[in-house]
Amino acid sequence: MNARVLDACCGGRMMWFDKKNPDALFVDVRSFARREIWRNEAGDSRSFGVEPDLQADFRKLPLDNESFSLVVFDPPHLARRNGKTGWMQTKYGSLNETWRDDLRAGFAECFRVLKTSGTLVFKWSEAEISIGEVAALAPKAPLFGQRTARLTHWLVFLK
Secondary structure (H helix, E strand, C coil): CCCCEEECCCCCCCCCCCCCCCCEEEEECCCEEEEEEEECCCCCEEEEEECCCEECCCCCCCCCCCCEEEEEECCCCCCCCCCCCCHHHHHHCCCCCCHHHHHHHHHHHHHHHEEEEEEEEEEEECCCCCHHHHHCCCCCCCCEEEECCCCEEEEEEEC
16 A cells, blocks of 8 residues: 555545545545436436445544554544435434543544654534544643534544
């Protein structure tokens, strides 16, 4: 593996400008081919797929310690209003009642595979759970961050 960047929850690689970047290893617990997820009365439609390079759970990554210079961690943000089969569930996945333990384990795994002096970029939407509650689950405090207009936060950590 020659990747220097790990995306631990790649989903549909929506935030990536280069969705096939050779420096990145795209990981997700889900994997499904593109399928139609929305169609309006005019016949317009959208499709979506999750096609990771490696299908694995962010809570237990099958990767060597200190393997990546940069880790991107963008886990599911919703637990209550995501539904079982709707657009949001398909596109982003969902959390369950163990979300605190799951995110704590995810942070631990991201730091484990991150090289010394490596950077972790964490993305979170406060639609249901505050950034304060989630950041408290990380093994260390972020260096800095940014909130966007739509409740999304970006936090940057240094190992």
